[in-house]
Amino acid sequence: xxxxxxxxxxxxxDAVVDALRAMTFRADFAVRxxxxxxxxxxxxxxxxxxxxxxxHDTDSEYGTGRLILLHDDAEPxxxxxxxxxxxxxxxxxxxxxxxxxxxxxxxWSWLMDALEARGARFHSASGTATKTLSKGFGGLEAEGDGxxxxxxxxxxxxxxxxxxxxxxxxxxxxxxxxxxGSEDIAVFGAHRSTRG
Numbered sequence: 001x002x003x004x005x006x007x008x009x010x011x012x013x014d015a016v017v018d019a020l021r022a023m024t025f026r027a028d029f030a031v032r033x034x035x036x037x038x039x040x041x042x043x044x045x046x047x048x049x050x051x052x053x054x055x056h057d058t059d060s061e062y063g064t065g066r067l068i069l070l071h072d073d074a075e076p077x078x079x080x081x082x083x084x085x086x087x088x089x090x091x092x093x094x095x096x097x098x099x100x101x102x103x104x105x106x107x108w109s110w111l112m113d114a115l116e117a118r119g120a121r122f123h124s125a126s127g128t129a130t131k132t133l134s135k136g137f138g139g140l141e142a143e144g145d146g147x148x149x150x151x152x153x154x155x156x157x158x159x160x161x162x163x164x165x166x167x168x169x170x171x172x173x174x175x176x177x178x179x180x181g182s183e184d185i186a187v188f189g190a191h192r193s194t195r196g
Contacts, residue, residue, distance in 0.1 A: 013043040013071045016161055020045065020069070023162055025169050028052045028178070036068060041084070043071035049169055051091075051176040063091035063176030067168045069161065080124050081156045087168050090150040091175035095133065097147065104129035107151045110174045114167035120159065127153030149175055 025031050030053050036044035051063040070084040097103065107129040115122060130150045136143040151171065157164045170180060 013045075016069070016071075017045045019162060020047070020165055023165060025049070026173065029169055029173055031169070034066070040068075041070035041072045045069045047165075049172050051173055051178060061092070062178075063089070063172050065089035065168065065172035067165060069165075078124070079156050081158070083157050083161070084154060085157050085161075085164055085168075086152075086154040087171075088150070088152050089168070089172045089175050090148060091172075091177070093131075093147040093149055095145040095147045103131050103149060107149055107175060108153075111151065111153055111167065111171045114170040114174070115155075115164065117170075118163040118167050120157065120163035120167050122155040122157050122164070125153065125155035127151060151175070 021033070023031075029049055029051055031047055031049045034046045034048045036046035038044075046066065046068045049065045049067070054061075066088045068086045070079075070086065071082055072079070072084075073082055075082050076084075093103075100106075108127065111127075112125075128151070130152075132148045132150070134146045134148075136146075155164075173179070
């Protein structure tokens with residue numbers, strides 16, 4: 001069992017979480033706090049974000065994501081520091097886009113570009129980008145063909161942690177087809193598949 005931390009150490013994590021809770025996001029990206037996984041690190045904070053969700057929906061038909069901030073003063077070797085960010089982002093795509101052989105590379109580059117654009121320093125990044133093609137049969141045949149892109153990534157952040165959360169939010173919106181400055185632009189062709 002972990003040793004209790006002195007109050008000064010506990011307040012450092014609490015201060016970061018307070019700053020993240022105070023963040024604002026673009027109007028068409030709804031962010032909410034969710035339960036953080038237990039047992040991964042002494043401290044954890046988690047949020048979910050959805051692109052243009054309908055009222056009372058938990059996942060958007062356009063794109064969704066999760067971000068977990070982990071903190072461990074023991075500085076695990078794999079992290080190379082006391083902080084680690086783990087994120088997930090996914091969005092449905094048109095089938096033709098889903099067959100693009102460079103799609104996974106583009107998704108990863110959008111995350112790297114979003115971090116760089118905000119001056120969010122990081123190291124020890126790793127992740128996977130997965131594209132899925134699907135076809136409905138039987139009761140799902142009417143849904144037709146579908147595709148989805150999913151990115152899972154983790155990195156050890158440096159500097160302003162709010163910049164890292166902003167980069168994740170941009171990634172989720174980009175995967176959904178909403179680049180920066182597109183709050184009032186329609187999303188065409190996106191449909192959420194119940195398969196996959």
